[in-house]
Amino acid sequence: MAIGSAGRWFLLPGLVFLFAIDLIPLVYSAWISLYNWWLIRPRDIRFVGLANYLRLGHDPEFIRAVVVTTLFTSGAVVVEFLIGLGLALLFAQPFRFLRRLRVLILLPLFVVPVVGATMWRVIFHPEVGVLNYYLNALGLGRPPWLSDPTLALVSITLVDAWRTIPFMFLVIYAGLEVLPGELFEAAAVDGASGWQSFRYITVPLLTYIMLLAVLIRAMDAFREFDIIFVLTGGGPGTATQTVQILNYRAFGLGHMGEANAIGLVTLGLVALMCWALMRVILRPRPAGG
Amino acid sequence: MTRTRIVATVLVILALTLSLGMPAFSQGKSLTLSMLAGYKEDVLRANLPEFEKKTGIKVVVDAAPFGDLYKKQLLSLSTGGGRYDVLFMDEPWVPPFSEFLLPLTERMKTLDVADFIPTTVASGAFQGTQYAIPVDPNVQLLVYRKDLFEAKGLKPPATWDELLAAAKALHDPAKEKYGIAVTASSDIQTALYMLLAQWSYGAELVEGGRGSLNSAAGRKGGEVFLELLKFTPPNVRSYNFADVNKAIQLGQAAMAIQWASGAKPMEDKTKSTVAGKLGYTRVPKAVRQTPMRGVWTIAIAKNSANQDAAWQFATWLSGKEFGQFAVTYPSATSAIHSPRVSVLKDPSTRAALPYAEALLDSLQITKERPRLREYADIQENLRVTTGKLTAGELTLDAALKEIDAGTNRILGK
Amino acid sequence: MRPSRLRTVLTALAMLPVLAWTLFPIYWITTASFKTELALYARPPQWLFTPILDNYTRVLTNIPFMQYLKNSLVIAIGTTLGSLVLGTLAGYGFARFRFRFSEAVRFLVLVMRMAPRMVLVVPYYLMMQRLGLLDTYTGLVLAYVSFALPFSIWLLIGFFVDVPIDVEEAALIDGCSPLGVLVRIVIPIAAPGLVVAAIFAFLVSWNEFLFALILSGVEAKTLPVVIAGLNTDVGPLYGEMSAAAVMVMLPNIVMTVALQRYLVKGLTLGAVKG
Numbered sequence: 001m002a003i004g005s006a007g008r009w010f011l012l013p014g015l016v017f018l019f020a021i022d023l024i025p026l027v028y029s030a031w032i033s034l035y036n037w038w039l040i041r042p043r044d045i046r047f048v049g050l051a052n053y054l055r056l057g058h059d060p061e062f063i064r065a066v067v068v069t070t071l072f073t074s075g076a077v078v079v080e081f082l083i084g085l086g087l088a089l090l091f092a093q094p095f096r097f098l099r100r101l102r103v104l105i106l107l108p109l110f111v112v113p114v115v116g117a118t119m120w121r122v123i124f125h126p127e128v129g130v131l132n133y134y135l136n137a138l139g140l141g142r143p144p145w146l147s148d149p150t151l152a153l154v155s156i157t158l159v160d161a162w163r164t165i166p167f168m169f170l171v172i173y174a175g176l177e178v179l180p181g182e183l184f185e186a187a188a189v190d191g192a193s194g195w196q197s198f199r200y201i202t203v204p205l206l207t208y209i210m211l212l213a214v215l216i217r218a219m220d221a222f223r224e225f226d227i228i229f230v231l232t233g234g235g236p237g238t239a240t241q242t243v244q245i246l247n248y249r250a251f252g253l254g255h256m257g258e259a260n261a262i263g264l265v266t267l268g269l270v271a272l273m274c275w276a277l278m279r280v281i282l283r284p285r286p287a288g289g
Numbered sequence: 290m291t292r293t294r295i296v297a298t299v300l301v302i303l304a305l306t307l308s309l310g311m312p313a314f315s316q317g318k319s320l321t322l323s324m325l326a327g328y329k330e331d332v333l334r335a336n337l338p339e340f341e342k343k344t345g346i347k348v349v350v351d352a353a354p355f356g357d358l359y360k361k362q363l364l365s366l367s368t369g370g371g372r373y374d375v376l377f378m379d380e381p382w383v384p385p386f387s388e389f390l391l392p393l394t395e396r397m398k399t400l401d402v403a404d405f406i407p408t409t410v411a412s413g414a415f416q417g418t419q420y421a422i423p424v425d426p427n428v429q430l431l432v433y434r435k436d437l438f439e440a441k442g443l444k445p446p447a448t449w450d451e452l453l454a455a456a457k458a459l460h461d462p463a464k465e466k467y468g469i470a471v472t473a474s475s476d477i478q479t480a481l482y483m484l485l486a487q488w489s490y491g492a493e494l495v496e497g498g499r500g501s502l503n504s505a506a507g508r509k510g511g512e513v514f515l516e517l518l519k520f521t522p523p524n525v526r527s528y529n530f531a532d533v534n535k536a537i538q539l540g541q542a543a544m545a546i547q548w549a550s551g552a553k554p555m556e557d558k559t560k561s562t563v564a565g566k567l568g569y570t571r572v573p574k575a576v577r578q579t580p581m582r583g584v585w586t587i588a589i590a591k592n593s594a595n596q597d598a599a600w601q602f603a604t605w606l607s608g609k610e611f612g613q614f615a616v617t618y619p620s621a622t623s624a625i626h627s628p629r630v631s632v633l634k635d636p637s638t639r640a641a642l643p644y645a646e647a648l649l650d651s652l653q654i655t656k657e658r659p660r661l662r663e664y665a666d667i668q669e670n671l672r673v674t675t676g677k678l679t680a681g682e683l684t685l686d687a688a689l690k691e692i693d694a695g696t697n698r699i700l701g702k
Numbered sequence: 703m704r705p706s707r708l709r710t711v712l713t714a715l716a717m718l719p720v721l722a723w724t725l726f727p728i729y730w731i732t733t734a735s736f737k738t739e740l741a742l743y744a745r746p747p748q749w750l751f752t753p754i755l756d757n758y759t760r761v762l763t764n765i766p767f768m769q770y771l772k773n774s775l776v777i778a779i780g781t782t783l784g785s786l787v788l789g790t791l792a793g794y795g796f797a798r799f800r801f802r803f804s805e806a807v808r809f810l811v812l813v814m815r816m817a818p819r820m821v822l823v824v825p826y827y828l829m830m831q832r833l834g835l836l837d838t839y840t841g842l843v844l845a846y847v848s849f850a851l852p853f854s855i856w857l858l859i860g861f862f863v864d865v866p867i868d869v870e871e872a873a874l875i876d877g878c879s880p881l882g883v884l885v886r887i888v889i890p891i892a893a894p895g896l897v898v899a900a901i902f903a904f905l906v907s908w909n910e911f912l913f914a915l916i917l918s919g920v921e922a923k924t925l926p927v928v929i930a931g932l933n934t935d936v937g938p939l940y941g942e943m944s945a946a947a948v949m950v951m952l953p954n955i956v957m958t959v960a961l962q963r964y965l966v967k968g969l970t971l972g973a974v975k976g
Contacts, residue, residue, distance in 0.1 A: 007799020014792030025825030235475030237680025263821030326931030531937025
């Protein structure tokens with residue numbers, strides 16, 4: 001082990017910070033979820049144990065929200081991963097013009113989500129939006145992007161993908177850049193094709209980074225809020241009402257116990273999802289060569 | 290860069306960052322106001338120096354966006370942080386916030402109450418006590434294209450039946466001309482449209498402490514609303530407040546039911562192709578005429594340390610001087626409508642706001658939403674259920690049952 | 703080995719649809735900032751037009767935009783520095799130091815990122831209230847570092863583990879301190895990872911809305927809150943929002959362009975090759 005037990009001093013500042021600023025509030029909010037705390041009646045706080053959680057389990061609206069969120073998350077992550085990976089591979093080639101284009105690809109990340117979503121609403125406007133103007137001109141009619149339940153799900157996935165493909169691209173690209181070039185050269189000398197290089201060198205070495213990117217994205221997509229709220233507000237009906245929107249509603253009404261319970265359940269679901277992904281794909285990495 | 294220099298730079302930047310975290314301490318009398326961000330804030334800030342000069346009180350404005358102001362005020366008032374002295378709040382928030390607000394019934398008597406439009410004063414009251422003073426009244430109006438009506442020889446509709454007939458007559462989807470614009474999404478406006486219709490036929494959202502929308506009148510109102518959707522632009526199921534405005538502004542809809550606050554943008558030439566062609570009148574009636582009232586008010590926090598200064602501010606904000614300034618302020622977006630009759634009757638107001646007459650007229654006959662602490666929850670349930678109705682997830686009967694069931698559950702019945 | 707002509711062309715072709723989709727909304731937002739609302743909804747859509755500056759003047763005069771820009775900038779830089787420093791240290795610690803529950807602790811770090819941020823609002827609000835940090839830069843920086851740190855740590859672990867350990871061990875034998883190894887040898891090799899972590903932390907802070915709304919109000923108000931305020935009770939002010947968004951994008955672009963050159967491979971500074 002390279003640095004031995006000096007390592008603990010490296011870990012201390014970050015971990016102490018996180019536990020103080022992150023873990024304790026999290027525990028506190030878990031504690032709140034065991035109470036019936038309505039901000040409008042701050043003196044009427046009662047301990048209710050797991051009642052908030054049990055109510056969620058029986059609530060069809062919540063279950064539907066979990067389904068919607070899962071659909072959205074899977075769709076979004078798959079699309080974003082594939083396109084992000086493709087982009088990263090394309091950009092890893094030694095072309096000079098790509099250098100300049102790199103910043104352009106990242107632009108959607110720099111747009112404040114609310115503005116991006118608002119502008120997409122303008123673009124998606126069925127009657128006077130620019131997208132449908134050209135689709136109609138091409139004879140494809142005017143799809144009701146935000147008022148049809150299925151299309152609404154597609155729309156929010158599209159906009160989320162638009163916004164976060166740059167992120168996937170960035171993470172995977174950085175990972176590609178750190179791969180030692182000698183490996184590829186050696187493989188080429190040995191007669192390996194591009195595809196074989198990719199499959200046997202890139203993929204194994206990049207697994208950690210790709211998995212991390214997928215994990216983070218899945219976690220974020222599950223908790224995505226701004227884009228969906230601005231685009232559809234959870235509608236039409238409950239077609240795009242995700243768990244986060246339910247959370248927001250409870251929180252907006254001041255029902256802290258309920259809101260925190262929804263939040264903790266989300267945490268549980270996401271943790272489960274991550275744990276499963278990690279167990280299946282990743283084996284613990286050894287520290288050191 | 291050597292390591293020492295890197296570390297030194299980092300430390301300096303960190304120190305700078307943290308040192309800038311010191312809050313400035315205030316001198317003299319100062320109030321903190323929780324305000325709505327946007328054009329209302331702009332109008333206020335434009336006239337605030339007048340107030341500060343006259344009274345020597347400094348007002349610090351903490352503005353939050355429309356969708357978030359409620360929860361920001363709720364969090365602050367509920368946790369007793371004492372962050373705000375005065376709060377600009379929408380009238381449905383007065384009942385739930387009442388226990389954190391300073392009762393103003395006695396002080397109210399020193400104001401020129403007679404000049405207030407009577408219904409607007411009620412917007413700040415709860416269970417017999419006055420907690421807030423009206424500042425900016427709003428009401429639902431019927432907006433219509435005078436030119437299109439004249440061309441077809443139609444009169445502006447007075448009843449819901451006439452409204453449906455007029456919408457049908459002016460509905461021509463092939464030419465992208467639609468009878469009327471409303472919302473049919475899961476946005477709150479959809480629920481308020483349906484509620485307006487239901488009120489008109491005599492139904493009540495809450496009666497005798499119980500949900501009472503599932504009645505003959507409620508059903509009739511719901512049916513009329515759903516019927517109206519036949520003469521709207523095709524994608525109203527994704528529409529919100531702004532889209533209704535767009536439909537009028539771009540000349541697509543011949544009519545709209547819209548809050549008065551949306552009228553000024555309709556008359557804005559940089560946004561609207563139909564500025565100057567619009568007429569404003571009361572919303573249609575059936576058994577009764579019940580335009581929905583929505584008044585922005587000013588309240589004082591109970592634990593404010595500057596109650597007298599706060600009252601001075603509230604007096605000024607609801608007063609004639611500020612009111613006159615506000616209605617004629619050339620803000621790009623919309624106006625603060627004064628609650629004072631004298632202001633709304635003033636010729637310069639009439640010149641600045643073409644709909645001022647309709648506004649004053651409708652404000653005399655408004656109906657208010659139930660004054661309950663739990664109203665936000667009830668309205669939320671109404672919103673979601675109406676959204677499911679228009680999306681086809683529920684039938685009208687099922688929706689009405691669900692609305693009432695939700696109301697009863699919330700009220701603990 | 704120069705790529706073939708064919709590959710060049712194919713690469714360029716593959717880029718086009720993606721670029722178009724990525725850039726069109728940006729173009730639309732940028733042009734919207736120079737249009738009236740009527741022009742924005744014009745049919746046929748206006749790709750070329752006479753720009754107006756009204757939206758920009760309105761945004762810059764109606765609100766103290768520069769003040770909020772400064773706030774956002776200070777907080778974002780503070781967040782980036784905090785995340786990088788704490789993240790690099792912790793990432794290296796996890797990468798090179800195994801202790802009994804290191805896997806579990808690592809996962810716990812990630813778990814803390816899994817809760818919807820909303821559940822942290824009340825605890826953070828109360829905490830900042832008690833510490834007197836409401837509406838200050840420090841309060842927001844603390845909150846944002848806690849948001850950005852878990853991902854930074856995990857990302858940097860990945861990059862640090864990839865650094866050949868013999869290089870580090872050689873340096874240690876030569877008498878270099880562990881911190882020195884980290885700063886002089888590991889960081890340069892793993893630079894792309896740090897760049898991503900920096901950009902990410904900056905963006906987390908720059909775009910964050912909910913906590914900026916709740917934890918700040920007047921002094922430390924940031925740009926996302928200002929922009930959300932342009933979503934008024936009578937609808938979004940498209941022109942002003944777009945103008946504000948364009949101005950908000952610029953620092954990010956500047957930062958990324960500046961950091962770009964560290965994003966490429968080959969930053970090994972005379973490392974010993976085993």
